[in-house]
Amino acid sequence: MVSRHNLSHAFEIKGGDFGKAGCVSLEIKEILRDLGIDPAIVRRAAIAAYEAEMNVVMYAESGKVVLRLNPKVIRITLEDQGPGIHDIEMAMQEGYTTATDQMREMGFGAGMGLPNIKKNADRFELKSKVGKGTSYNIIIHLNPEGGT
Amino acid sequence: MTLRDVAELLKAEVIFGKQHLDEEFELAGASDLMSDVLALSRPGILLLTGLANTQSVRTAEIVEAKAIVYVRGRRPSQEGLELAEKNKMPILSTKFLMYKACGLLYGRGVRGMGDR
Ligand SMILES: Nc1ncnc2c1ncn2[C@@H]1O[C@H](COP(=O)(O)OP(=O)(O)O)[C@@H](O)[C@H]1O
Ligand SMILES: [Mg+2]
Numbered sequence: 001m002v003s004r005h006n007l008s009h010a011f012e013i014k015g016g017d018f019g020k021a022g023c024v025s026l027e028i029k030e031i032l033r034d035l036g037i038d039p040a041i042v043r044r045a046a047i048a049a050y051e052a053e054m055n056v057v058m059y060a061e062s063g064k065v066v067l068r069l070n071p072k073v074i075r076i077t078l079e080d081q082g083p084g085i086h087d088i089e090m091a092m093q094e095g096y097t098t099a100t101d102q103m104r105e106m107g108f109g110a111g112m113g114l115p116n117i118k119k120n121a122d123r124f125e126l127k128s129k130v131g132k133g134t135s136y137n138i139i140i141h142l143n144p145e146g147g148t
Numbered sequence: 149m150t151l152r153d154v155a156e157l158l159k160a161e162v163i164f165g166k167q168h169l170d171e172e173f174e175l176a177g178a179s180d181l182m183s184d185v186l187a188l189s190r191p192g193i194l195l196l197t198g199l200a201n202t203q204s205v206r207t208a209e210i211v212e213a214k215a216i217v218y219v220r221g222r223r224p225s226q227e228g229l230e231l232a233e234k235n236k237m238p239i240l241s242t243k244f245l246m247y248k249a250c251g252l253l254y255g256r257g258v259r260g261m262g263d264r
Contacts, residue, residue: 019227022206029210044211047186050210105200107182107207117189143215 005035006070012054013063016084018106020058025050028067032074039143043141044120045074051113052136056080058103059131073122076138084130092118092126149173149258151215152250154194158242160217164229165238172198173214177261178250182207189213193261196249202228209235219246 009031011024018076029046049065050102056063068075085091092114098106099109118124152169154164162169177189178196185207195213198206200222209231215238218224223241224232224233229263232239242249254260 018201026206026209028241032172033235039212043191043210046210051186057199094263106196106203107180107185110201112183112187116183124214139202 003020004101007031007068009139011067011069013053013060013065013078013080014064015057015061015080017057021035022050023121025063028065028076031067032069034068037074037086041074041140044136045076048117048120048138048140049093050137051117052076052078053096054108055113055134055136058099058108059083072141072142074134074140074142076140078138079133080135081133084132085126085128085132088126088128090126149256151240153256154215154217154253155240156241157256158217158244158249160242163223163239163241163248164232165215165236165240168215168236168238171174171214171238174259175261175263176250176258178246188261189191190261193238194253194258196246196253197248198222200224200228204228204229205231205235205237205239208237210218210233213237215240217249219244220248 028049032042044080060080063080065078094115097109097111097113103109122141125137128134150172173194176194180199181186189211191212192214195208196217198219200218205228218241221243
């Protein structure tokens with residue numbers, strides 16, 4: 001049963017490694033699915049993680065992802081070393097992007113990632129220090145009624 | 149509609165997933181923008197795209213698409229194909245361009261991922 005699980009998994013992401021981009025999120029998805037978590041919740045977590053992972057690959061130098069699970073919530077944190085975001089409010093807006101042509105050719109860079117993370121998460125905190133890096137904190141409740 | 153019907157209708161080559169051709173789906177979505185697929189798709193859609201990179205397979209897997217149809221004769225990269233095999237994600241390839249492929253499916257009653 002899911003409620004018995006308290007787990008923590010760590011993963012590394014390399015910035016600019018487009019060949020591997022998304023691997024961590026697929027792994028997270030597999031872990032959550034194998035635990036028997038509600039497929040709709042697994043899907044939301046996977047989408048949010050994937051958007052965040054793509055951002056680390058596209059914009060940062062390196063990153064660390066930690067997946068934590070307790071009986072109530074899935075928590076996915078990503079911390080990267082990179083340029084940071086100077087205006088978070090602007091970055092959160094639909095359509096805002098600094099993606100390059102290479103990223104667009106890969107099907108990304110529509111400026112929909114951060115809004116999509118917000119849509120799929122129950123709570124999404126984004127913090128950043130310009131010149132240092134960015135941290136994502138994504139929380140998804142395991143029970144629809146919520147309660148963190 | 150089944151994947152077999154899709155292969156027939158779009159005269160598509162089944163690159164992977166011959167054993168899954170009897171599986172059914174209800175909705176389809178078409179985009180070369182994986183961002184849009186991630187934001188708008190629903191579980192179990194047939195995903196039509198002209199973007200045949202590994203990312204398209206990873207995206208299809210994340211959103212739980214039923215299968216991928218590459219248009220304009222595109223074929224998956226070796227890595228994309230391996231990922232599709234690992235995740236049992238059927239891949240079809242049609243010579244038709246996006247417009248015609250979508251039109252044929254729509255004409256047969258397949259509705260879009262954005263429709264109710
Ligand atoms: N980890 C990050 N490091 C630096 N900048 C980032 C990071 N994540 C997001 N951003 C900035 O926020 C913008 C919006 O991100 P997002 O909504 O995911 O759209 P997109 O990735 O399509 O540009 C990005 O274009 C980028 O400028
Ligand atoms: Mg993004």
